Amino acid sequence: MLARTFFRLCALEALRPSPLLAAGGPWPTLAGPYVSDSRIDPFDDNLTSDERRALIAVYTEGTRLGKIAQAGPLLHKADVDLVFEISIVGNAAADGSTPDPQFYVTDGQTEAMLDSLEAQIYEVLHFAPSGALFRQMGKGMAESWHSEPHRSGEEDVRLARRKVTALFRLKETYLDPAPATAPADLARLPATLQPIAQALDGSTYLADLVLSVARVATAMPTRVNLNTVGLTASPQPAVSAPVKGTANNLQG
Helix, strand or coil: CHHHHHHHHHHHHHHCCCHHHHHCCCCCCCCCCCEEECCCCCCCCCCCCCCCEEEEEEEEEEEEEEECCCCCCCCEEEEEEEEEEEEEEEEECCCCCCCEEEECECCHHHHHHHHHHHHHHHHHHHCCHHHHHHHHHECCCCCEEEEEEEEEHHHCEEEEEEEEEEEEEECCCCCCCCCCCCCCHHHHCCCCCHHHHHHCCCCHHHHHHHHHHHHCCCCCCCCCCCCCCCCCCCCCCCCCCCCCCCCCCCCC
């Protein structure tokens, strides 16, 4: 589903707006520029001993399609699980060793940071100006919003990490049934995704990813224009038949 890819990229753009990458902020969330696509990107470890840094990783996971009509064009209603892994990291050094960036064991301060970060994600996606493109992809508010904590393996230690799963309904996307000419690059995308793709050009990463997706997207065969239609008619011999009256078809 191409819509799923573009939905995730729009969420990434909402939380880490491309124009702010060069300007250095102000950022819409506590994570600042540390918002990554489908993984936690490497980050610098120049943190002071008591500094805490927020991170966001954006994923798309479960997707469901349901047929809308029983006849006519085959369209689906779609919903997708948009997942945010949020965490607080910092440097920890034991016995004077080299500091090692790692996830915090949660405490009151980190819990408050996570609460604030989650609230910021919700507000940005639903209301903030940087989420306008994201809202063009979805149908209104999140259908559900679920947040659960992470724990560390066998020790069952509560870490300053959460997985937030938001269920969104997506707008329908469909291909041009028969383009006049063979489409190329972004024109290969469904018509509803093309303006989204063009708007995701603020960073090299997004522009390159969108273009690579478009170039391998499915495109329908081009249509054959029928410039003229010929009609041949030839006279046929007349056929006469007597009309017989019956009691059932006589009137008055």
